[in-house]
Amino acid sequence: MMNKVFEQIEWSLLTPETTIIAGIVLLLLTDLVLPASISRRWFGFIGLASILGSLAFVVSQLPLKPAEILFGTYRLDPMSLVFKLLFLTATALILLVAMDRKKGDKTDRYIAEEYILMLSALLGAMFLASSVDVITLFIGLELLSISSYILVGMRKHERLSTEAGWKYVIYGGVSSAFFLYGYSFLYGLSGTTNLFTLGQSLAEVVQSTQSDLFIVASLCLMLVGFAFKISLAPFHMWAPDVYQGASSPVASFLAVVSKAAGILFLIRFLLIGMYPLLRSEVWGENIMWALAILAAVSMIVGNTVALRQQNVKRILAYSGIAQAGYLFIIFPSLQSNLIFVSVGFYLVVYMLMTIGAFAIVHVVSKDTGNEELTSFDGLVRRSPGLAIAMTLFLFSLAGIPLTAGFIGKVNLSLNTFASGQMWLLISTLLVTTVISYYYYFRIVQRMFVEKATSDQKVPISFFSALTILVVVLGTIGFGIMPDLLLSKLETVKWGYGLIPLEGIQQLKN
């Protein structure tokens, strides 16, 4: 019986994930077999190869019809594929940066572990992207989270890093507990973990009992878990400490992949599982406002507290909190179909500029030994290319025209505008954006105005340079010709990610 079931499953759908697993196994074995005296610096290429292989498989899956395997828990649909592309690209770029290491780095001993954990975190994110069942969604999320906990605490010799790892574990654990506790109510009501059936039975519950109290209550609890992952204020407090303690590539991984995964989880959960809520009046009356307030608080807290920071990674962490707020302004008006294009575009743009900024922080701090603002002093006279690239990323984060960040912000605001009366949010966005100029500018000013501490060029490896070049091109390219990406995102059939398989087949007939 079991064998028959296994034969029926289309295992080929899992090729992207399998490639990553293969990469992990290969890394593990090589690390085990290789004598300790041999350098492991080239291990990054194994990781890179498996990511690129996986990327190729995902691309080859793009034209496939939506499908489900493993009893409806694993799903292949346009939404999951797009997010997997994002995760894979981001991790590939981050890996390239991570391979730029100092000579005699103390973490060289765990280099294999670092890459393995990065891959397993990626694997978690990919599983999450393909899941429509709360159990697999949660497992994907936890695989991602637990791997990141260790990644953050990887630099054992540094107190900040261990501390950050601990904080992250505790905070993450608490948030997961909130999420599960919240979900337990829903499970009690519906008796299912499948999102589609969850949505249906919740609708029935609401209809029969005329009360959505428990659903709202559990959503509250679960929001804590989501907001933690996305680092929305006031559930953001781990972010600055963790980003500061983690190495820059890991921090950018958290900022990009982890955040995007959280957003995808939230989208699927709200739009499939909580679907009856969306149509009820409680959405418009309460939940919409709760989400709007989360977005507003994030923008305000992120952008104002950043003003007082002296550490560039902390600044970027607070900026990331604010960016999550910008991204979130569209969530209160979830009904609209436009959100996917806007959110997708902004996520890509955010990925580019964040990876770029962290890559430069990595390269610079490797040279100066810290990430304080002062280590950027006079960078333009040491490495003008780096300084100009950093300026570009910061301008993009600030949303200044000619960068992709501007188009992303405009797109988000316009679509929020089009779908609801969220004036307050838009105003908050614009006002806090102006505040944000101030701290982004402080970094730019440091690079261009202050005196350099040395006149040596900042050493940079070929791969970091490549990553920075790629993201620079992306940031400018999508800023000037956003249609390159926007038109692609508009043709994606996002809706397929939100309806059951039978529904899609009916649609097609």
Added chain:
Amino acid sequence: MMFTWAWVLPLFPLIAFVLLIALRDVIEKRLAVALSLIGIGVSFGFAVYLAWIGVFQQSVIQTAKYQWFSIGGKPLYLDFMLEPLNIVMVFLVSLVSLLVQIYSMGYMKDDARIITFYAYLSLFTSSMLGLVISANLLQIYFFWELVGLCSFLLVGFWYFKPEAKEAAKKAFIVTRIGDIGLLIAIFMIFQKVGSFDLRVIQDAVGSGVLTGGALTTVAILIFVGAVGKSGQFPLHTWLPDAMEGPTPVSALIHAATMVAAGVYLVGNLFFLFAGSEVALTTVAYIGGFTALFAATIAVTQNDIKRVLAYSTVSQLGFMMLGMGVGSVYASSFHLLTHGFFKALLFLAAGAVIVALHHEQDIRKMGGLWKHSKWLSIPFLIGCLSIAGIPPFSGFFSKDEILYAIQLSGKKDLLVIALLTTFFTAFYMFRLFYLVFAKKSREKHEVHSIPWSMKVSLAVLAVCSIVGGFFSFPTTNLSAETITHITKLPGHAPLWLNGSAVGASLLGILLATFLYVWRQGSAEGLAKRLSWLYQVSYRKYWIDELYQVVFVSSLKVVAWFLNGFDRFVVGGIVRFVGWGTMSIGRLGSMMQNGQNQTYVLVSLIAFLILFVSLVFGRLIG
């Protein structure tokens, strides 16, 4: 006629910028300057050609548009327009930029970063040219921001001076406040009309899609943007500080680029203002107030560039006043002539500064008239022009504005305008006498000025003299035009001409009396009117006020939130931890007292969320 090449106008300076930045370490200085000059020269060539066709032959110039990207399924175009107002702006911008670049060959020749300087100048020109030919609001906003960015780079060019650093930052941030207004206006227009295209928006205003309160709000928000860029009260504070940049940059910012953008924007979007009496009145009174206010400040300033800076603020207010009383023609005309004579004054002031070894305090100058006719005559021409003495160009354009005010019937504004004229003449001639008349108060060995500076000064001087005779394009070419620039009917009555010139002459006379005939009596007057003098000298304490109100309050918010994380929440934790020592002990073991704080914050936040949603549900 069809001119599909509009986009080449900003392209050449842009290419020059890219080349200069890319090759700045390899290329020779002279070659770099030549490249930059070629870039702007080509644009200027096009501008002359366009001016010939569009203004003198008065034919309609069609342009092409290209799809850029789409938002929510609506296509967005890269779109250009070359109507008379645009062409005049293109002409002014490229001419002044060209002359400033020629001038800088002499002024900046010893600067080690001259290539970077030329690169920024090219980018500045390029973005301004892009701005004045854009026919799409989002595109306008793009270039608008880019212009702001370039002025930041150029004002802060001498970054080793702390004042320059501060000034650059101020210029960027203060104008950004105005930009929020503009951006909100753009969003609102898009929401109402569904397009960024100026022609579509104009139709929407015409057909009543955008009317009433919404139109007023949009118009005023756009004006807020213009207030920031054009240094109008209350966002004028950045403009005088922007003097810290190299003088050619000041000339560029004050005459043709940055600040002209605000006035141009109001003129270009005048159809929005025309439909709202409230918006027009706001523009008129803010403009009028700024004109007089800045003129009174200029009277007591002692830095040669600061006097000129406040005079720019004042003159821009004058232009806004003209817009507010409904005459795009008069204001645009004044923008053009002002571009000539203000560039002239700044470049001449720069030459004075060079000649006197970087002395900027006018109290220490004097007697330059004898030393250099190349300097003093152009400066005098500039002064006569800005004071509005016929037949210099300023007279004609100022006259048009006064006439427009008179036609609108607003007597109070007319008084303000005449008073401004009086003060303008007074402070300009105070400046002139202090710098050029009598003997030097301190011994300076006067430098000779290089030919490149002389050429620019000469060209601008000629423009300032004859600029007024070119009547600005009068258009009723086709119904499709956005900027309905029509000349006012008839001419200003003689009494108006007379009182304007009279006010100027009175100002000049007073200056002559105080600074030439009765030297020293000015100080006496200042002493007698000491509180008035202080108010003006301290610039009405606006900067100090802003420091207290905005900067400090923002710092307080950040301080508060930071402190909240640390003390308030920390305090609660300590209070709770009083009972639960174990948590505290665990915390000290981990060498941080923070993580539990973080979780506690989430818990509190969760409780607030939970209570407000769930109990709100229960009660509701």
